[in-house]
Amino acid sequence: MTTTPPTDRPSETTYSARGSNYVLRKFFVGEGGVDANPEAEQWNRAVDHGFHGPEPTREATGHILDSMRNSGVRLRAAYTADPVPTAALGADRPVATFCSWDSELTVCPGVGIPAWLISEVTVRPTHARRGLLRRLMTDDLTEAHERGFPVAALTASEATIYGRFGFGAGTFNTEITVDAHTRLQLKAPTVGTVEMADNEAVARLAPEIFARFHEGTAGSVTRQDKWWGLVSGAWDWHAGKADPEIRTAVHYDDAGRADGYVSYKFLPTQGFEGALKVVDLVSPSWQGRIALWEYLCNLDLVTEVRYGSAPMEDPLMWGMVDMSKYTVRKRFERVWLRVLDPVAALSARRYTSHRRITVSIVDSMGFADGLYEIDTTGAETRVERVGDRPRTQDDLAGKSMPAVELPEGADVALNVDSLGSLYLGAVKASTLYHGGLLKVRDEDALRDIQALMSTPTDPYCISPF
Numbered sequence: 001m002t003t004t005p006p007t008d009r010p011s012e013t014t015y016s017a018r019g020s021n022y023v024l025r026k027f028f029v030g031e032g033g034v035d036a037n038p039e040a041e042q043w044n045r046a047v048d049h050g051f052h053g054p055e056p057t058r059e060a061t062g063h064i065l066d067s068m069r070n071s072g073v074r075l076r077a078a079y080t081a082d083p084v085p086t087a088a089l090g091a092d093r094p095v096a097t098f099c100s101w102d103s104e105l106t107v108c109p110g111v112g113i114p115a116w117l118i119s120e121v122t123v124r125p126t127h128a129r130r131g132l133l134r135r136l137m138t139d140d141l142t143e144a145h146e147r148g149f150p151v152a153a154l155t156a157s158e159a160t161i162y163g164r165f166g167f168g169a170g171t172f173n174t175e176i177t178v179d180a181h182t183r184l185q186l187k188a189p190t191v192g193t194v195e196m197a198d199n200e201a202v203a204r205l206a207p208e209i210f211a212r213f214h215e216g217t218a219g220s221v222t223r224q225d226k227w228w229g230l231v232s233g234a235w236d237w238h239a240g241k242a243d244p245e246i247r248t249a250v251h252y253d254d255a256g257r258a259d260g261y262v263s264y265k266f267l268p269t270q271g272f273e274g275a276l277k278v279v280d281l282v283s284p285s286w287q288g289r290i291a292l293w294e295y296l297c298n299l300d301l302v303t304e305v306r307y308g309s310a311p312m313e314d315p316l317m318w319g320m321v322d323m324s325k326y327t328v329r330k331r332f333e334r335v336w337l338r339v340l341d342p343v344a345a346l347s348a349r350r351y352t353s354h355r356r357i358t359v360s361i362v363d364s365m366g367f368a369d370g371l372y373e374i375d376t377t378g379a380e381t382r383v384e385r386v387g388d389r390p391r392t393q394d395d396l397a398g399k400s401m402p403a404v405e406l407p408e409g410a411d412v413a414l415n416v417d418s419l420g421s422l423y424l425g426a427v428k429a430s431t432l433y434h435g436g437l438l439k440v441r442d443e444d445a446l447r448d449i450q451a452l453m454s455t456p457t458d459p460y461c462i463s464p465f
């Protein structure tokens, strides 16, 4: 097996496992669309295979490659280096895909940190469980760490896969329906006005409105360009075609400034009546969001409104006269967070409590492993790596998720995936403690970490990626 150091330039290396040989490549989408990027086109086909989707059309591939090029997405792929039997997919079709790009994560209102986003992870079933994912993930996270990214993030197809790579569920959403048979009655009047809008005009407004939402919302990540086509119906990247059924509306504040939009489509179920599905609903303020909900629920012929990116604790529900009309269909983890640099990540967020504690972080991949002191007692937060963590039996056995032990000198110990969940307040420290995922020196230490890590609101992300 040979390796080359990670760089943000195209690179190539080799990998062998269980008698099979692979070439691993990292590359970028260049100018010239599908014709000029045959390697990226094959990569995109492999992604669709990996998620059991249909063969992408040339037009759909063109849109995806453009979006990836505009966002500087780095593509990783594994190709078989062994002879390909007759009728098997050609050697130019990757057996594994992976990509990542630079983004920003809001950690508290007004404060964003660089985040390394990962997506499109697939391994062809006939090449699975040979360590290809582990190898691609290790290469990619190593590069992110070397380039100084405090965190990496992804959205997971299965909750069981990514903990071993140090990712913890960092933000949650709910899928909701609001019964709209009668007009939405709210306890407090809404502010501003809502107008039905021109889709193309909304596509132009949307990036600025989203940027204001993003800046003010812990847990939000920046979006790729492809979102604005989705919002306006010009291009639905999930469906691989334009969507002429998309309708939009804009919310204006009392000064007449556009400060929110909703993009939605009608799903007729019984004659003229039916459900509305929200595609995207964005405003920097809850008042704007609730006003857009009022607009949606008060449309004639609409029996219910469905939304897949509601927050865990929704001001809309608490504002409704009849909260029984608000139904949570599903709760799911959205952003999985992986702390790569605890000093940078923990220094960036705000703390409302003044404490000094020493935390032992267990990271089987090594990036964040060690003892750290967090001190918020002074005028400025100070986070410092103060030493190595003593090796345990599980470390020596090479376990990817070692059991957490409290070393001497530490007040608190936890695995790096738990830190990802604690970081923006998706979970309380006491919940992790009761689940056996966090060890503490004594009750005072538990109280300290609980107070230190608590956040004023749940983290919230409305941008699957």
Ligand SMILES: CC(=O)SCCNC(=O)CCNC(=O)[C@H](O)C(C)(C)COP(=O)(O)OP(=O)(O)OC[C@H]1O[C@@H](n2cnc3c(N)ncnc32)[C@H](O)[C@@H]1OP(=O)(O)O
Pocket: 050, 051, 118, 119, 120, 121, 122, 123, 124, 127, 128, 129, 130, 131, 132, 133, 134, 135, 154, 155, 156, 157, 158, 160, 161, 164, 400
């Ligand atoms: C961020 C995203 O894109 S999410 C989308 C993920 N992709 C999919 O769901 C598409 C269908 N699945 C696949 O393509 C593949 O099965 C993958 C990507 C999930 C796994 O790829 P593989 O190359 O088989 O994984 P690899 O052999 O490197 O295994 C790495 C580790 O993950 C574990 N693992 C792999 N797949 C799974 C799984 N589905 N559930 C739980 N654990 C898993 C392995 O046991 C192994 O554990 P260990 O290293 O601690 O012993």
